[in-house]
Structure formats: structure tokens, C-alpha cells
Amino acid sequence: MIKAGQDIFCHEKPGVIGAVIRYQNKNCVLTVQHLLKVGGCTIGDKVLLNGRPGMVLEIWMDYDLAVIEVRAHSSQMEFSLLGEPEIGPAYTLHGEEKNHCQIMTLGKTYHYLAFAHTALPLPGDSGSPVIQEGKVVGILLSVFYNNAAGLAASLQDLPLN
Structure with a gap:
């Protein structure tokens, strides 16, 4: 099962899954771009999420976030509920x-x-x-x-x- 808080690896450098989402009709995760950058990862690079393959789909520099497409069936994803924060x-x-x-x-x-x-x-x-x-x-x-x-x-x- 792929879920928020798990490790993600790109070029053997670890990162953390921030959220599991549907994006452009694809199963995706969000993570920070700066940890991927440390591993030399950019758009198109392959990643590994709990044994499942993925690929860096987009990088949003203004937010320091990256979107990773996950090649796994929806039944193997625990999609994150996104909410409005409160103090x-x-x-x-x-x-x-x-x-x-x-x-x-x-x-x-x-x-x-x-x-x-x-x-x-x-x-x-x-x-x-x-x-x-x-x-x-x-x-x-x-x-x-x-x-x-x-x-x-x-x-x-x-x-x-």
C-alpha cells in the first residue's frame, strides 16, 4: 500500500511522500523537490515507492514540490484526504x-x-x-x-x- 508518510527513493536518495492524490487522471504522490534534487532527480526520472515504480511528472518550483506518477493500481494506493488547516x-x-x-x-x-x-x-x-x-x-x-x-x-x- 502506498500512503502519505512513506519513503520514496530516487537514485537511491530517500524522500517522504507528502500526499497521495489523483492528478490529471493519474495516481500520483506529492513530495518536496529539494530532496529529489539532492539525489540528482528531475522530470522523467524513475523513483521507487514501497516497491512500486514511479516517475517524476512535474516540479512546482514556487512550492518546492514535485508530482510523482505512480505505476500502481488505485487499490494499492491510500489516497490522502486533503483539508483546510487551522491554527x-x-x-x-x-x-x-x-x-x-x-x-x-x-x-x-x-x-x-x-x-x-x-x-x-x-x-x-x-x-x-x-x-x-x-x-x-x-x-x-x-x-x-x-x-x-x-x-x-x-x-x-x-x-x-
Whole structure:
């Protein structure tokens, strides 16, 4: 089953699936573009998602996100429920590990998050879904270790049609 929070590999470099979506009538996932770039991945490159093949379909530089087409039947995908974020408690997800945070500000492009100083996401956690009430409301882009803050891409204005 392919679902948000799982690892994605491009040229053996890991990333995290931020959301599983239907995009242009294709089964796709969203992840951060900067982790793919570290692995030298770009449009057309092959990726591996939980043993299933995929391909980088699009890169949205304005959001630091990439769309990956997954070559798997819909029955093997756990599609993400996308939601509108609210200021308040949330968590990021990488594998089975939940990292609790607070959504501090809302924006059309980015949301600011606050984490406990004792439970900061690691650099490889970029791309993790930000979840509130069972819905993906953003995708973790970066963490500022000096003040335990994070930045998440908003899903509100993405060209998901």
C-alpha cells in the first residue's frame, strides 16, 4: 500500500511522500523537490515507492514540490484526504512516527509550525505530511533548529486539477 508518510527513493536518495492524490487522471504522490534534487532527480526520472515504480511528472518550483506518477493500481494506493488547516495542534508523519506540532500561521503558500525543542524533525523528514483531524493540510519543507519552527507548503492553491 502506498500512503502519505512513506519513503520514496530516487537514485537511491530517500524522500517522504507528502500526499497521495489523483492528478490529471493519474495516481500520483506529492513530495518536496529539494530532496529529489539532492539525489540528482528531475522530470522523467524513475523513483521507487514501497516497491512500486514511479516517475517524476512535474516540479512546482514556487512550492518546492514535485508530482510523482505512480505505476500502481488505485487499490494499492491510500489516497490522502486533503483539508483546510487551522491554527492549532497537528502532527507530521514519517513512517509510523508522529511528530506533534502546532500550526502557528496560515498562508496561501506556506504555514509556519512550532515543534517542541526535544522533538524536532530531522533533515530527512522534509516532505512529511502535516496532518490535522486525519487530513493532510500541508507538506513539511524545512525546520529552523534555532527556534524549533518549521515551514510547510500549503495545499490550498496548488494546481491539483
